[in-house]
Amino acid sequence: MTLSEFDSFRPSEPVRRRRREGKRGPGRRPANGDGSREMPMVPEQEFSSYYGRPVVKAAPWGNDVAAYLFLGGVAAGSALLGLGGQLSGRPTLRRNARLSALAAVSAGTVALVKDLGRPERFLHMLRTFKVTSPMSVGSWILSAFSAGAGVSAVAEIDRMSGSRLPLGPLRNVLRAVEGPAGFEAAVFAGPLAAYTAVLLGDTATPTWNAAHEELPFVFVSSAALASAGLAMVTTPVRETGPARKLAVLGVLGEVAAMKVMEQRMDPVAAEPLHQGKAGAMLKWSERLAVAGGLGTLLGGRHRGAAAVSGLALLTASALTRFGVFEAGLASARDPRYTIEPQKTRLAARRAAGITDDAITTGG
């Protein structure tokens, strides 16, 4: 179409972007058309957008939040290991796990507060309890966990310093409550490890939202293997038998949950998990987790090998969290990941005869 002679100076129209070929999950929607395979029932959705600008906004969260995802998991798993050490008579494991839990949860909380738009108002998180807000539920879980983790870790610090903390008569109280406090922290440990998955799932960010069914399993597994890895670094091998088992279970859980998650997600929404920085991080996360798990199984009784495996597991967990975090942000920045899965599911519902629940209506 030409309206004037000056139209020849216009830049050519950009080519409409087609589905990227290449690394995707085992093709649930194979690009074919040569008749060699069955064609999908719902046709591929053409993709148009408003000048390629994002539809949803990415969460304004920096790496602080990704670091918190990791640290919260380490804290949660450490509190469980601490309780295990407490109940099974492993004093060094108990002490190290309790200290790890307090250190991780403190660093994580600082990271969270730092990421707020108004850090001085962080206590507003506790001005209400809202079950519809995973962030609110999580703030209460974090507070409850920190109370128990703090008390039990302070008790350890007091013992390590030869009762030199200026506690006065409170020392007896501390001795009396440290056991229950360790138990209380362990009660909130699981929720602390899992709520962050709900927090990410309960957003309009395409990749996080599409992963909401399996992300809790990925996150608790990641927390388990990270905290077990940390225990293997900090604690002599004679007391880390359970940590080694937990590490192996965590690796198995994470690799399996990640695979199931990628299978069950919308294939387009899953793409950011395989691309760019996020893809590289998740790939290395899996490699390091498997390597750390094997190292734990084969060399876990050697102090050095256990520590190296533990470090590999910690790195794997951090990479998992940063990878999932980055993938979500990338999916929000590209309108394709919002529009295509939505068009696909709308077309699928229409093909199934459900025509009354679209936001766009003819009248």
Next chain:
Amino acid sequence: MGQLSGPTDPTADAHWEHSHPRKGFFTDTSICIGCKACEVACKEWNHNPQDGNLELLGSSYDNTGALGASTWRHVAFIEQGQERIVEARESGRALVSLGMPRIGPPATASPAATDLAEAETTPPDTADFRWLMSSDVCKHCTHAGCLDVCPTGALFRTEFGTVVVQDDVCNGCGTCVAGCPFGVIERRADGSVKVATSRNDQHAKHPAVPNAGIAQKCTLCYDRLVADETPACAKACPTTSIKFGDHDDMVETARERVSSLHAQGLTEARLYGANENDGVGGTGSVFLLLDEPEVYGLPPDPRVPTADLPQMYRRAGMAVAGMAAAVAVAFLGGRA
């Protein structure tokens, strides 16, 4: 806690005891001329600071870009050729033939459908190209993702059924930004923006940006509503493209408008947000669009994420149980 999804009265859900009618916009994009008076009126009334450095985006006459923390009305501008007009007309016709639910007797629909065949289908100006202009705004959803996930209670449901941020409560956690399926709400930056009021003070001190670090979005001019005034954008709109009133009246007006456009053969017209069975329970701001929503930068099938929250909590509960079991196995399953 009220319903998490499906049709409902949001004001009653929020436990307001006295009943105000729900207020809303109907933005009829078929008569929008893209003058951006709504953007200006909104900025002025709400004291919203400048965002960006007055850059030209280089894509169209729209240099605002998108809704954001300091832009609560955004006029989209799209130029389309003939091929796309035909496609839009077809996709709109397909929507009519889906038999969407409507209020009132269905008898009015069938004669209109037969009329379409003989109707004059030439657009009023030219068949070769068209300009689409649409003033976008917060949808004030029946089930608002931002409101659901706000941990501090800073976002609340007003007596008018709208969703408003209390800027003295919000701590800028940013959860709402990710929770909005329409990409409306945003955290305001700290105001590292250069505002010059005259040529001479280009480099003078810049006015302070209010509410930096806090999530901001359209309030449907809450301060004007309580004084029984029309929101600034609707008041400023010279073509009545932005209509304001009781939500039910707005939906009714929208339905009448779309059927009159269909009767003229303009089957590309369709409503956005008028269906209370959609993923957000219907929106408070209803739009009449002339093409697919994604062309305007709107999501084609938004769903409030919180609708799946009970399922997410169940899955998280299973994961927690699994983690506890793994630890139990690790400690009880014999010495390794």
